Structure formats: C-alpha cells, structure tokens
Amino acid sequence: MRTFSLTARAMIETMQQLMNTAMADTSAKIYVAGHNGLVGGAICRALRRAGFDNILTRSHAELDLCDQAAVRAFFAAERPEYVFLAAAKVGGIHANATYPAQFIYENELLQCNVIDAAYRNGCRKFLFLGSSCIYPRLAPQPMPEECLLTGPLEPTNDCYALAKISGIRMAQAYRQQYGFDAISAMPTNLYGPGDNFHPENSHVLPALLRRFHQAKLDRAPSVTIWGTGTPLREFLHVDDMADACVFLMQHYSDMSHVNVGCQEELTIMQLAHMVAKTVGYTGEILTDPSKPDGTPRKLMDSSRLFSMGWRPRISLEDGLASTYAWYCEQLASGSIRAK
Numbered sequence: 001m002r003t004f005s006l007t008a009r010a011m012i013e014t015m016q017q018l019m020n021t022a023m024a025d026t027s028a029k030i031y032v033a034g035h036n037g038l039v040g041g042a043i044c045r046a047l048r049r050a051g052f053d054n055i056l057t058r059s060h061a062e063l064d065l066c067d068q069a070a071v072r073a074f075f076a077a078e079r080p081e082y083v084f085l086a087a088a089k090v091g092g093i094h095a096n097a098t099y100p101a102q103f104i105y106e107n108e109l110l111q112c113n114v115i116d117a118a119y120r121n122g123c124r125k126f127l128f129l130g131s132s133c134i135y136p137r138l139a140p141q142p143m144p145e146e147c148l149l150t151g152p153l154e155p156t157n158d159c160y161a162l163a164k165i166s167g168i169r170m171a172q173a174y175r176q177q178y179g180f181d182a183i184s185a186m187p188t189n190l191y192g193p194g195d196n197f198h199p200e201n202s203h204v205l206p207a208l209l210r211r212f213h214q215a216k217l218d219r220a221p222s223v224t225i226w227g228t229g230t231p232l233r234e235f236l237h238v239d240d241m242a243d244a245c246v247f248l249m250q251h252y253s254d255m256s257h258v259n260v261g262c263q264e265e266l267t268i269m270q271l272a273h274m275v276a277k278t279v280g281y282t283g284e285i286l287t288d289p290s291k292p293d294g295t296p297r298k299l300m301d302s303s304r305l306f307s308m309g310w311r312p313r314i315s316l317e318d319g320l321a322s323t324y325a326w327y328c329e330q331l332a333s334g335s336i337r338a339k
Contacts, residue, residue, distance in 0.1 A: 023052075023082050023125060023249045031056040031080035033065060033114055034087030039129060039187070041194040042242035043084050050246055056080050065110035075117035081124045084245060085114050085167075088129070089160075090196075092203045093226070093294050096157035107163035115170050119180045126182040127249055128171045130257060132234075132298050133161040134186060142263060142301035145186075145256050154295045168257050181253055185245055188261035188300045192238035192319060193326040197336055205235060208272055209324055212279040222284040223276075227293035229269030234299050236262050237314040237323075247310045261300030262312045268293075278320045 023030070030047060034040035035057040047055055056078055063074055065087055089106040096103055111128065118126050135143045136151030148168075153161045171182035191205040199210070208225070215223045244260045252258060266274075272285050330336040 022251070022253075023246070026051040027054055028052070028081045028124075029054050029056055029078070030082045030084070031078065032084045032086060033058075034085070036060075036194075037086060037088075037090075038190060038192065038194045038196070038238050039241060039245075040084070040086035042192065042238040043086055043245055045239065046242035046246045065114055066106055068109075068113045071113040071117045072120075075121040075123075079121050079123075080118070081122075082249060083114070083118045083123050083126045084129070084249075085111060085127065086129050086245075087114075088164075090131075090203075091160075092207065093156050093292055094200050096160055097292075100159040103157075104159035104163050107160065108166060111163070111167040112170065115167070115174060115182065119174050119178060119182075124181065125249060125253075126171065126180065127245055128167050128182060128184040129245070130164040130168055130184055130186040131161065132186060132188050132259075132261075132300055133157050133295075134165050134168070135298070137295050141297050142299040143259070144301040145259055145304060148257075156292055156294055172255050175255060183248060183252055183254070184257035185248055186257050186259050186300070187241050187244075188234045188236050188259075188298070190236055190238045190241055192323050194238065195323070197327065204233070204268065205271065205275070206323075206327075208275040209279065209320075209327055212272075212276050212281045213324075213327070215283060216279055216281040220283055222286050223272075223281070224286040224288050225268065225272050226288055226291035227268065228289050229267060229272065229287045231268050231293045231295065232265045232297040232299065233268060233271065234261050234263070234265045235271070235316055235319075236260065236312060237316075237319040240312040240314050243313075244305065244310055247308075248305075251308055256304075258305050259300040259302045260305055261302040263299065263302055263306075264316070265297070265299045266316075274316070274320060278317075278324050 032040050032043050035044050044055055064070055089103055135147055137154040139147045168184045171184050174180040175182050195206040196202045197206045197210045211223055241260055
C-alpha cells in the first residue's frame with residue numbers, strides 16, 4: 001500500500017477545507033445529474049439512506065445538459081450546494097466503436113457545462129464521475145491513479161476515455177485556478193438495478209444476463225460470447241459505488257482523482273459461467289474470437305480509497321442474484337431500460 005505525506009501546514013489547510021465543504025447538513029440542496037441512470041439512481045438511494053432529503057433532479061426532457069444556456073439558467077435558479085455529475089453518454093464496446101463522435105462530443109459538452117455552471121453559482125463541493133477506461137490499454141496492474149496519461153488508450157473506447165480525462169483535468173483546473181472544491185471518482189465496471197440491457201449498446205454484464213435469460217427461455221443449446229473470454233475484469237455493485245461517492249463527498253478533498261473498485265477480478269468466461277448459474281442456464285458457452293476483446297486486463301488499485309476507511313460490501317455472487325431478480329421484475333412490468 002502506498003503512503004501519502006503532507007506538510008503540517010498543507011495538512012491543516014486540507015482539513016480546514018474539508019470541514020468547510022464536507023456534506024454534513026442533511027437539509028443541504030444536492031443536485032444529482034443523471035438520476036435516471038445506473039449510477040445516478042444509486043446515488044439518490046445512498047443519499048436517502050444517509051438521511052439527505054433535499055435532492056434535486058431533472059430528466060433529460062426537463063434539462064438537456066448539452067444546452068449551455070439551459071444549464072446556466074438551471075444553476076442560477078436552483079443554486080445547489082453539492083453536485084454529483086453522474087450523467088454521461090455510456091455504452092459497451094459495440095456502442096463506443098459505432099458512435100465515437102457522439103461519445104466524445106456529448107460527454108465533453110455536458111461536463112463542461114455542468115462543472116462551469118456549478119462553480120459560477122456557488123456550489124460548495126462537486127463530484128465528477130469518470131471511468132476506468134481513462135487508463136492506458138497496457139497499464140500496470142492493478143492500475144494506480146498515477147498511471148493516467150502514461151500510455152496509449154484502448155482504441156475501442158478512446159473517444160469516451162478522452163472525454164472523461166478532460167473532465168478530470170477540468171475539475172483539477174477549476175480547483176487550481178478558482179479554489180473550487182471539485183473531486184473526481186473513477187469507478188471500475190459497474191452493474192446493478194437500473195442498468196442498460198439494450199441488445200447492442202449495453203455493457204458486458206447486463207448483456208450476458210439478458211442473453212442467458214433469453215437462451216434459457218428459448219432452450220437454446222449454446223450461447224456465444226464476444227471475444228476469447230480471456231480478458232480479466234473487476235465488477236462493483238452500483239450501490240457500493242454510490243456509497244463510495246457519498247463517502248468521498250464527506251471525507252475527501254484533494255487534486256487527485258480516486259479509484260473505486262473491489263480489487264477482485266475474473267475472466268469474462270468465468271463471469272459468463274457465473275451468470276449462467278445465476279440465471280439457471282445449462283447449455284454450452286462458446287466464444288467468438290473474431291469479435292474484439294477490449295483491454296486485456298483492467299484491475300483498479302483502490303488502496304487510496306481503502307486507506308480512508310471505505311470498503312465494498314456486496315459480493316459479486318449476491319449482486320448478480322439481486323440484479324437478475326430486479327431484471328425479471330422489470331421484464332414482467334414492461335419497464336426495463338433498453339436504449
């Protein structure tokens with residue numbers, strides 16, 4: 001585990017800033033951007049569990065975060081004290097490879113608009129949500145925060161990654177130039193209630209849940225997964241991620257972004273077998289090496305966050321079971337998110 005040193009004066013200044021900006025008043029106005037998404041919805045749940053009841057939200061239809069004038073008018077009118085930026089255009093390998101222009105354009109626009117408007121309208125503390133894809137394709141494993149910008153990105157999602165890197169740097173620049181208390185959290189691969197189960201644009205875990213569920217219903221003899229099945233991935237339940245975001249807003253204030261993971265990994269093939277077992281599918285699992293694997297390995301070094309006292313609570317086995325139960329409930333009610 002790495003150690004971090006501060007001069008006595010810097011430590012005092014950091015603690016004073018943290019006391020001045022830490023999210024402690026449960027009546028404070030908190031804006032969660034992207035509350036209808038996977039992470040935003042979980043952050044709202046985590047805030048309510050922690051006793052915060054003045055949560056401000058807007059749907060995309062109510063507020064287009066890519067519209068600078070609308071964003072500025074919203075912040076001027078509402079003046080939230082704390083902001084969680086969980087809104088983003090996201091997707092899996094296929095979506096990133098198919099729509100790279102939209103991924104870089106929309107993400108750059110919305111994060112620039114929201115960060116700047118929050119600062120200009122008196123936001124006390126701001127959390128920007130990034131992604132593990134910001135790190136080089138062949139980064140050291142596990143990936144520490146310091147390996148950012150030390151090598152080439154994974155080409156299948158480099159436009160999304162570049163937008164997120166820009167968001168991190170913008171938060172740092174506003175802290176450096178204006179003293180704006182903006183922090184950034186970098187989650188590993190997330191899953192859970194509220195995920196996107198679109199047949200083409202979803203991430204790997206919800207895609208596997210949907211496909212194995214359908215294969216069970218169809219009594220299909222086999223399911224073919226993308227790639228070789230050998231890439232290693234780490235998965236964190238979104239409720240754990242949301243708890244980490246609230247924890248960081250209450251306990252962290254510094255320039256560096258912070259990794260959020262569980263530091264446990266498995267291959268995509270191992271994940272496929274876990275999903276098949278959870279769903280109750282007993283057919284054969286095949287691979288398609290003609291499809292891209294993506295980054296060979298992505299394990300986050302979360303020791304910085306762990307050293308602050310935070311740890312995940314939900315095991316992958318339990319998280320898969322509860323997510324599949326939620327998925328089945330959503331299918332039965334006709335309200336599954338698939339876009």
